Amino acid sequence: MVRIYSCGPTVYRYAHVGNLRTFMLPDLLCRSLEYLGYRTEQVMNITDVGHLTDDTFDRGEDKMLVSARLEKKSPQEIAAAYTEAFLEDIGKVNIRPAAQYPRATAYVPRMVELIARLIESGHAYQVDGTVYYDIASFLGYGRLSGNTTDKLMAGARGEPDPRKRHPGDFTLWKSAGEHRLQAWQSPWGDGFPGWHIECSAMSMSIFGDRFDIHTGGADNVFPHHEAEIAQSEAIAGHRVVSLWMHGGLLMLSGSRMAKSAGNFFRITELEEQGFDPLAFRYLALQAKYRAPLNFSPEGLAGADRVLRQLRERVADWSHGDVDPDEIDESWDARFRATIGDDLDLPAAMALVSELVKSSVRPRTKASQLRAWDRVLGLDVGRAVPESELPDGAADLLRTRQKARAAKDFARSDQLREQLASLGLTVIDTPEGQRIKR
Ligand SMILES: [Zn+2]
Incomplete structure (x- = not known):
């Protein structure tokens, strides 16, 4: 304890x-x-x-x-x-x-x-x-x-x-x-x-x-x-x-974020600007906890983009069963070593990127990333929320789900094309439809 x-x-x-x-x-x-x-x-x-x-x-x-x-x-x-x-x-x-x-x-x-x-x-x-x-x-x-x-x-x-x-x-x-x-x-x-x-x-x-x-x-x-x-x-x-x-302190254009300096952002303000609040968490994980962290709207936008991509990949990779034989314990051992080394989260995030790019089987990658997320707290398993879908997409998805349940595949394919015109790719999985931007 x-x-x-x-x-x-x-x-x-x-x-x-x-x-x-x-x-x-x-x-x-x-x-x-x-x-x-x-x-x-x-x-x-x-x-x-x-x-x-x-x-x-x-x-x-x-x-x-x-x-x-x-x-x-x-x-x-x-x-x-x-x-x-x-x-x-x-x-x-x-x-x-x-x-x-x-x-x-x-x-x-x-x-x-x-x-x-x-x-x-x-x-x-x-x-x-x-x-x-x-x-x-x-x-x-x-x-x-x-x-x-x-x-x-x-x-x-x-x-x-x-x-x-x-x-x-x-x-x-x-x-x-x-x-x-x-x-x-x-x-x-x-x-x-x-x-x-x-x-x-x-x-x-x-x-x-x-x-x-x-x-x-x-x-x-x-x-x-x-x-x-x-x-x-x-x-x-x-x-x-x-x-x-x-x-460490958070720096904005070289000076410490403080109300008196007039460079004060609340997380709700960043959210109103369209950022996922967890993009800020992602950004914070890029620096050693003791070091100052430079904050910029561009840096936050980059973190927001990379985090969304990571979630889409995890969703993509989460199909089928994990074969216990293919789990390589060395990945997790390395993760434990980085967080155990004075909380070296930048190194842990580098390991996340390395795993994403590796030849490890997708389903195993997804499972490992979800486990590490207990520490990282980035909600990597979160699917694209309905509120972030283009207008009309949620209705099309629901209609398509009914069409598939009724085995009306012609209608379902037609709806798939309509969704594609909105920039969404639909993937059918045993757990239902998944979408990818
Ligand atoms: Zn105190």
Whole structure:
């Protein structure tokens, strides 16, 4: 059993496809581990409080409250609406749901308890109702990101908060001040938790003080995960996470996809433009998970075309029985080796192309590709959906099916020609008609 905690979305706006790429990492990880014979339990949090607009310097306003003001809704309504949209969006790219989606606001008492322990053990201090983590108290600070306390001191920018002992100290609990919309009682007065303590509290509440893998985006390495290590290890007294995995960012014309950069695409927008949402998944599989991925409409169109061709081939090749003697285990062994090599999905996709072009019998190819699709999640077995057929084609197909059932082969052949004039080839199989563009 592999237990995986993934940093999830802050539900103050829609997720863009760059976010979806980040959330695809734990999905590919779980699917791969299961293919290799492990069981998995994945937890992904939903951040619905405490994520400030400037999370590097620990300043600004809570993102939930900014959206609540702009949309004239309560923070709870904002969270509910964008959580629902998030779950719909991940479904479109075949990201399987996590076992649990803990919400930060449901764990505030646990966060207060952890912060109190950090103060007691000398890792945190309180000033005017706000509690800071004292990074100088944790020797391992900087281990994950390379941002050690010395470097942070030298690189401190902007106006340092005079209440902090070290400019790199981060907020565990923030005094509510004017922001009373989302505030909880605590020993330090009314306030709300910092973003980083949320993930320590949720991960350790659910998994205890040791678990296997923690995932997130490359932009979570610092400060979010560096802070989580400092918090969780100071409390547990030992390493809590065995392995950290971070997904590379999605780049558009060389810059990171972000709402602030104005280059923001939702998966539903790509779908409205006529792309199969899974074409985005296909595109994402072309890059190593840790590497940045360049996104372009041309690249997506190419992925869309190749994916449709692949499905047509699999449909074409899926007739008759597989002869067990002709299954060559070496193909699957190679696939297992690629996904087992730090999730090398580009190599796995290269193997897909190699198999497609190989002299392996078609029926065996189709069967192997369907098996690999348990990891790839591209719906390679999906037939051409009726909605994608040219106008009138679905009716012609139904009429032809009736004609064949009535053994009216002259009529059936005539309908075949009409379908051909629409650009569709009909193949009769024991399971019924199959169509090919
Ligand atoms: Zn997190």
